[in-house]
Amino acid sequence: xxxxxxxxxQIIAFVLLIWFVNKVLWGPLxxxxxxxxxxxxxxxxxxxxxxxxxxxxxxxxxxxxxxxxAQAQNVLSQAEKRGSEIVxxxxxxxxxxxxxxKAAAQAEIEQEVSRAREQLRxxxxxxxxxxxxxxxxxxxxxxxxNDMLEALVKQI
Amino acid sequence: MGTVEYIQHHLTNNTIGEGFWTFxxxxxxxxxxxxxxxxxxxxxxxxxxxxxxxxxxQNFVESILDFVxxxxxxxxxxxxxxxxxxxxxxxxxxxxxxFMDLIPVDLLPWLFxxxxxxxxxxxxxxxxxxxNTTLAMALTVFALILYFNIKIKGxxxxxxxxxxxxxxxxxxxxxxxxxxxxxISKPLxxxxxxxxxxxxxxxxxxxxxxxxxxxxxxxxxxxxxxxQVVLDLGWLIFHLLVITLQAxxxxxxxxxYLGMAHDEGH
Numbered sequence: 001x002x003x004x005x006x007x008x009x010q011i012i013a014f015v016l017l018i019w020f021v022n023k024v025l026w027g028p029l030x031x032x033x034x035x036x037x038x039x040x041x042x043x044x045x046x047x048x049x050x051x052x053x054x055x056x057x058x059x060x061x062x063x064x065x066x067x068x069x070a071q072a073q074n075v076l077s078q079a080e081k082r083g084s085e086i087v088x089x090x091x092x093x094x095x096x097x098x099x100x101x102k103a104a105a106q107a108e109i110e111q112e113v114s115r116a117r118e119q120l121r122x123x124x125x126x127x128x129x130x131x132x133x134x135x136x137x138x139x140x141x142x143x144x145x146n147d148m149l150e151a152l153v154k155q156i
Numbered sequence: 157m158g159t160v161e162y163i164q165h166h167l168t169n170n171t172i173g174e175g176f177w178t179f180x181x182x183x184x185x186x187x188x189x190x191x192x193x194x195x196x197x198x199x200x201x202x203x204x205x206x207x208x209x210x211x212x213x214q215n216f217v218e219s220i221l222d223f224v225x226x227x228x229x230x231x232x233x234x235x236x237x238x239x240x241x242x243x244x245x246x247x248x249x250x251x252x253x254x255f256m257d258l259i260p261v262d263l264l265p266w267l268f269x270x271x272x273x274x275x276x277x278x279x280x281x282x283x284x285x286x287x288n289t290t291l292a293m294a295l296t297v298f299a300l301i302l303y304f305n306i307k308i309k310g311x312x313x314x315x316x317x318x319x320x321x322x323x324x325x326x327x328x329x330x331x332x333x334x335x336x337x338x339x340i341s342k343p344l345x346x347x348x349x350x351x352x353x354x355x356x357x358x359x360x361x362x363x364x365x366x367x368x369x370x371x372x373x374x375x376x377x378x379x380x381x382x383x384q385v386v387l388d389l390g391w392l393i394f395h396l397l398v399i400t401l402q403a404x405x406x407x408x409x410x411x412x413y414l415g416m417a418h419d420e421g422h
Contacts, residue, residue, distance in 0.1 A: 006288035010184070011296055013191060020194075025194070025244065026241040033222070
């Protein structure tokens with residue numbers, strides 16, 4: 001019941017036990033727990049970072065998409081414009097061509113008409129001479145009546 | 157065997173030696189065995205530590221460690237790598253030694269008497285009901301308090317603490333006495349609180365054990381034996397709280413005292 005040498009033994013035991021507990025229990029386990037805490041903290045911050053990066057990437061993707069859409073719209077409108085230009089061009093060209101063809105046809109017709117008229121003129125003169133020869137029963141000197149003939153031809 | 161003898165028998169240590177050089181073998185062996193149990197279990201646990209997914213027992217030990225570390229963080233200013241293992245050792249060891257109180261009071265002595273063949277062999281199984289154990293821990297803590305006081309404040313600062321605390325420089329004699337009492341009361345209160353609680357708890361267990369043992373004669377046993385069971389269970393459950401609380405108080409006060417020793421404000 002009283003204080004005795006057991007006290008000394010217990011002090012030694014206590015000090016030794018503190019040393020052992022530090023060595024085999026507190027040391028390794030607290031280090032492990034600290035490591036785990038650090039790992040978890042790292043993981044969380046990495047996740048946070050990843051989330052942030054994802055947000056950035058999403059934003060970027062949106063921007064790129066918007067750009068692409070705008071570009072597509074641009075290309076489309078340009079193509080439309082170009083198309084209508086081509087059509088307009090084609091219309092103009094076609095009109096010109098038609099005009100040209102019409103003019104050529106007209107010219108040809110006129111040429112034909114004048115040629116026919118020329119021929120007719122010549123024929124009328126000869127018909128008139130031969131008619132007159134038949135009526136008069138003799139040869140008509142064409143040269144003598146040249147003036148009259150020319151006047152006749154001009155009337156046609 | 158009479159009531160007085162029964163109690164005295166239970167409260168006598170199994171000793172070797174004479175006078176001061178008496179060794180309370182039961183106290184020493186039980187506390188050493190419990191210390192060895194801590195080391196053995198820790199060493200076994202240390203071999204299969206898992207960082208990622210700790211199993212059941214590791215979780216349990218980790219929660220104790222976390223509990224101790226939280227207390228150290230709350231009550232101890234600054235950082236000292238000795239405090240946490242010290243607090244942990246106190247908590248586990250004191251709790252285990254206190255726990256011996258919950259083993260039925262007659263079981264281990266009876267087993268011991270059967271083994272030795274000596275029906276009068278003494279065995280007091282709870283090391284914390286031996287003042288030597290509690291005082292040994294309290295004095296170790298006290299030595300640390302003195303060491304850190306001098307280490308942090310310097311010899312001059314330590315002497316100044318005695319001279320000018322708590323009443324200023326005009327009451328130096330009073331201050332010396334006051335501070336001396338204050339410092340001495342730390343290990344004494346640590347040792348006596350734990351010893352007193354455990355000793356009293358053991359005594360109550362002995363008294364409850366006496367109900368069925370010596371009071372019950374013949375038909376009265378039908379009344380006394382169930383009463384003993386009920387009382388014993390009640391006191392056991394209550395005492396489970398007490399032993400945990402006492403281990404916790406010893407730990408926290410150690411942390412606080414050492415924290416005060418580290419406090420340079422005085």
